[in-house]
Amino acid sequence: MAPGQHTCCDKKKIKRGLWSPEEDEKLIRHISAYGHGCWSAVPRLAGLQRCGKSCRLRWINYLRPDLKRGSFSPEEAALIIDLHNILGNKWAQIAKHLPGRSDNEIKNFWNSSIKKKLMARNLSNSARSNFQGLSSMNFNSYLIPTAQMDQVYIPPAAPNNPLPLGFDQVNINTNLIPALTSLPISSLDSSAYNLPPLAWMASEYHQPQLVDHQQQFIKQKDNSIFINGGPAAPQYFNAPPLMRTYADTSVINGLPKLCEMANGNQIGMYSSVPPVLEAVSKGFSGFPSGLYAPEMQVPAVGHILFIQSLMSTFNASSSHSQALPLLPCSRPFLLNPNQPSGWINP
DNA sequence: AAAAGTGGCAACCGCCGCGAA
């Protein structure tokens, strides 16, 4: 067999390259009538001079009737980024969560669009702290609030960082936040990592939960509270706690991932800034597993700002990359397909 | 207007795992 040739392609007269409309028609007609069955038999049965593999690929990526086609919506793009954060380059698995999209399509979309935007974002973030424009953002309320993970992943803004336009910083009113009132500060020394101190909060289940007592609370001019740049969810104030589990640390692309469960359903998977995780693992041997704790909830607005920023560049008319607006944070984000009814729509 | 650069995308390549022989 010639090198680089499939075992199913070792016959003569195997056509390669782009498919003609006539070939498409033959393949569609055959599979519509008989199904594909054994792919290696399809070319012969359909009257095509292609290898079975080529037929399969053409059908899966282009011809099958349930394909959606067209450009990706912002929601799809956000979901892809989210899933990629969980799964890495497992395109087939990612595609299972996007009806009508093939793994190849998603892979192409990632490699041609998202990846470059993310890299541009990371570059711009290295010189971030420009909060301009934050107050005028149109917040999307799809986000799952992820207070704990935000606290783990976001070092609070440095004191000399500029606040978003239109905001005033206020002192923390711990009366608003019962869960934070009796925080024992752990002995975890984050100073070596130039990180904010971390604290452990003992829940009623006597399990530790990682929190950050240096959250940035900001009172908007209408007196609503923003936390770490995002509006506080109603659950934050005297709402019943949501049960969550943090478990199943795994490593993808060299970065630890943490699974977040709520009421038995996986609602998130997070990666982290490596130095933070290093600090965490140094003191606690990795993320704690199987923790149950009530928690307050804070929309991770930085996430959605990030996505909105990203998507605004997708819709740009120029095919060339452009400078991304600087945002206060760039971290993994989640879209919540089942937005709780009580959530704020800022 | 033409050449060069760039992005999008379809298709190919090579590897892997699985099941049958």
Place this chain on the structure above:
DNA sequence: ATTCGCGGCGGTTGCCACTTT
């Protein structure tokens, strides 16, 4: 236990259209 065929997957290539210079 080994080999073989096959489906599936992720990485990569190459073409084409569009944009920029």
